[in-house]
Amino acid sequence: MVASELDNPFWSSLCSRHRALALREGDVARYPPEFAPFLGVADGDVEVGDALAALVAPGESMLLLGIAPRRVPDGWQLEAFADLAQMTCIRPLEVIDGPEVIELSGAHRADVLALTALVYPHYFRPRTMELGRYFGIYQDGRLAAMIGERLGTGTTREASAICTHPDFNGRGYARRLTAMLTNDLLGRGHLPFLHVSHENRRALQLYEQIGYRRRRDIGFWSMRRAR
Known part of the structure; x- marks a missing residue:
């Protein structure tokens, strides 16, 4: 279980340690903006359109780590940074x-x-x-x-x-x-x-x-x- 938790750390934390803080819509969750600019998805095949519209304000940027959606809806930009160690x-x-x-x-x-x-x-x-x-x-x-x-x-x-x-x-x-x-x-x-x-x-x-x-x-x- 530790391997899968570490492979998707934002989602894992939002579903466990920080569950009480999580703003969640189905298989998408985020931290409140005053805590951290982090968003997690359960896996890369999640349809994120409705959840993102409900969770993220216009012009707001979120960070993802480990897993990102393979498809993002129109009006959204997904930019890959260099991998972290x-x-x-x-x-x-x-x-x-x-x-x-x-x-x-x-x-x-x-x-x-x-x-x-x-x-x-x-x-x-x-x-x-x-x-x-x-x-x-x-x-x-x-x-x-x-x-x-x-x-x-x-x-x-x-x-x-x-x-x-x-x-x-x-x-x-x-x-x-x-x-x-x-x-x-x-x-x-x-x-x-x-x-x-x-x-x-x-x-x-x-x-x-x-x-x-x-x-x-x-x-x-x-x-x-x-x-």
């Missing part, structure tokens, strides 16, 4: 020494939104933090680095929003946060996974170095309602 980790990782890691809450929301707007701007929305737990490292009164949980099912969890403020690069904060969350998830019986662009060689090398392995390349698309 989907990586998983099955063994505990070494946690390097470093500053205290704290769990982030609503009290830290402004700092989180400022950091993600700077270095992770396309996917983080005002209520994304409510999709799971988020953790961060503060230095000199500033949010220097963060990580969080996003997608997932009963057996899997995605590590997401792994980012460091440019003023604090090179200190190992992303490595420390990734290892700590990965070990926590493994201890809870969840398979940790993440997604990263092949163009982000620095991140790919980091994840491979600490113990993540590429499971597969996974399709990534944008769908826009043109009118």
Whole structure:
């Protein structure tokens, strides 16, 4: 079951972990726009026309991962991006020494939104933090680095929003946060996974170095309602 869940991660999460949040019409579901711009379909042969008309506002863009409809109705544009690397980790990782890691809450929301707007701007929305737990490292009164949980099912969890403020690069904060969350998830019986662009060689090398392995390349698309 884990393989099929990871092959269609938006749909799997919307049907399980985030079912209470899902806006759904038949075999099409999405996150509310204040949470994430993600839409999932049960499989590529789903007839999506009526569902898309009900779920997506004119001019709105949605992202799909793993599976996209093979046919889209008139008035819609489906654009394929470069595949992402989907990586998983099955063994505990070494946690390097470093500053205290704290769990982030609503009290830290402004700092989180400022950091993600700077270095992770396309996917983080005002209520994304409510999709799971988020953790961060503060230095000199500033949010220097963060990580969080996003997608997932009963057996899997995605590590997401792994980012460091440019003023604090090179200190190992992303490595420390990734290892700590990965070990926590493994201890809870969840398979940790993440997604990263092949163009982000620095991140790919980091994840491979600490113990993540590429499971597969996974399709990534944008769908826009043109009118």
